Amino acid sequence: MDELKNRSALLDDESFGPLLPFIRDTSITDVDYNGTDLWLTDIHKVKVKEDASLVTPKFLEVFMNKVSMAVERQFNPANPILEAESDELRITAVHETVTTTGRAFCIRKAPAVPRYDAKGLIAQGYCDRKTLSLLVNCVLTKMNFVICGDTGVGKTEFAKFLSGYIRPQDKVITIEDNPEWHYAELYPGNDCIAIKVKKESQGAAKRGNVTAMDYTNAIKTCLRLNPSWIMLSEARSKEAKSLLECWSTGVKGITTIHTDNVLKIPDRFMNMIQNSLDADRMINDIYDFIDIGILLRIKEAGDGRKKRYIDQMCFFDREDGQNRAYLMVSDGQTVTDALPASIQKRMERAGVKEPYAYVF
Numbered sequence: 001m002d003e004l005k006n007r008s009a010l011l012d013d014e015s016f017g018p019l020l021p022f023i024r025d026t027s028i029t030d031v032d033y034n035g036t037d038l039w040l041t042d043i044h045k046v047k048v049k050e051d052a053s054l055v056t057p058k059f060l061e062v063f064m065n066k067v068s069m070a071v072e073r074q075f076n077p078a079n080p081i082l083e084a085e086s087d088e089l090r091i092t093a094v095h096e097t098v099t100t101t102g103r104a105f106c107i108r109k110a111p112a113v114p115r116y117d118a119k120g121l122i123a124q125g126y127c128d129r130k131t132l133s134l135l136v137n138c139v140l141t142k143m144n145f146v147i148c149g150d151t152g153v154g155k156t157e158f159a160k161f162l163s164g165y166i167r168p169q170d171k172v173i174t175i176e177d178n179p180e181w182h183y184a185e186l187y188p189g190n191d192c193i194a195i196k197v198k199k200e201s202q203g204a205a206k207r208g209n210v211t212a213m214d215y216t217n218a219i220k221t222c223l224r225l226n227p228s229w230i231m232l233s234e235a236r237s238k239e240a241k242s243l244l245e246c247w248s249t250g251v252k253g254i255t256t257i258h259t260d261n262v263l264k265i266p267d268r269f270m271n272m273i274q275n276s277l278d279a280d281r282m283i284n285d286i287y288d289f290i291d292i293g294i295l296l297r298i299k300e301a302g303d304g305r306k307k308r309y310i311d312q313m314c315f316f317d318r319e320d321g322q323n324r325a326y327l328m329v330s331d332g333q334t335v336t337d338a339l340p341a342s343i344q345k346r347m348e349r350a351g352v353k354e355p356y357a358y359v360f
Helices: 003-008 013-024 057-071 118-123 129-140 155-163 199-206 215-225 239-247 262-273 279-289 341-349
Strands: 028-033 038-042 047-050 081-085 089-094 104-109 145-148 172-176 192-196 229-232 252-257 292-302 305-319 322-330
Touching: 013 028, 013 057, 013 104, 057 081, 057 089, 118 129, 129 155, 129 292, 129 305, 129 322, 145 155, 145 262, 155 229, 155 252, 155 292, 172 215, 192 215, 215 229, 215 239, 229 239, 239 252, 239 262, 239 279, 252 262, 262 279, 262 292, 262 305, 262 322, 279 305, 279 322, 305 341
Parallel strands: 145 252, 145 292, 172 192, 172 229, 229 252
Antiparallel strands: 028 038, 028 104, 038 047, 081 089, 089 104, 292 305, 305 322
16 A cells, blocks of 8 residues: 555555554554564553564564665664654664664654644643633734643644644744644645755754754745744744744744743743843843743543643733733633733734634
């Protein structure tokens, strides 16, 4: 069958051998082999052992050779790390010469399918209907979102969900090094440009190659493409400054970062910007142009399952020369329903009459 090949453009179905059912199963997000054991992780973060005899020495050798040939890179003692990616798969392998546990690999899946829907999120306790309605209305009002949390909490998946409420005629530009957003595939017919940043270009940019498509250059290029929204998969470093500059022009966006509290988002951006000369101006810009912070967490939910949920949500605002953060949700519970006056005004101007109401 050519189904997987058409979707991944990396390997055909036969290449995955006994692992093919796990690759096809949309409920499985990770397939890991540590040299001895085979582990599967599903969308609920439940991790179970599978029959490791499926990964025979012969299959392991053939599979690694096919991955190596697909990306035209050697995999041997001199080149012990092998990485390959496609539109939906990321494969990382480690050679047995640099481990004490044997040859290992990880297959991570990011299929172009929506894993979240509004009714499902409400039913599973991700957040209540009022909070989700408010966030959707914030998208309709064209606000800037920063979604934070630890690795694996589903930041990108929730960002993908929110982006589904952007108007089809609003041009969306996605920027990422590993394809996960799949905006054009999820919402065919919407105006979208997907920019893929090459990891090698990060080093090239540092060496003075101004044409290298690193994150910063990708953001600057976006401004020439007349975007309405810029979706940056993750803000990690100095590109945070370019993103803020972009948002200051009126372009809206969604990005993700790593931090454990929405109130730390301004400090996290300052650390990424790394510019102490105009720190006062930059912190003011952060409060001016970041509208919403969302913190996602995971907790045990019984039966071995883990529950994802919105732990915190806040509005950032700069008014009358003062920087403020308004915490709306904390510990998964609504703190207040009273919206900041500036947020209320923006929603009214956008035609949103009932911020806490939306028909899903």
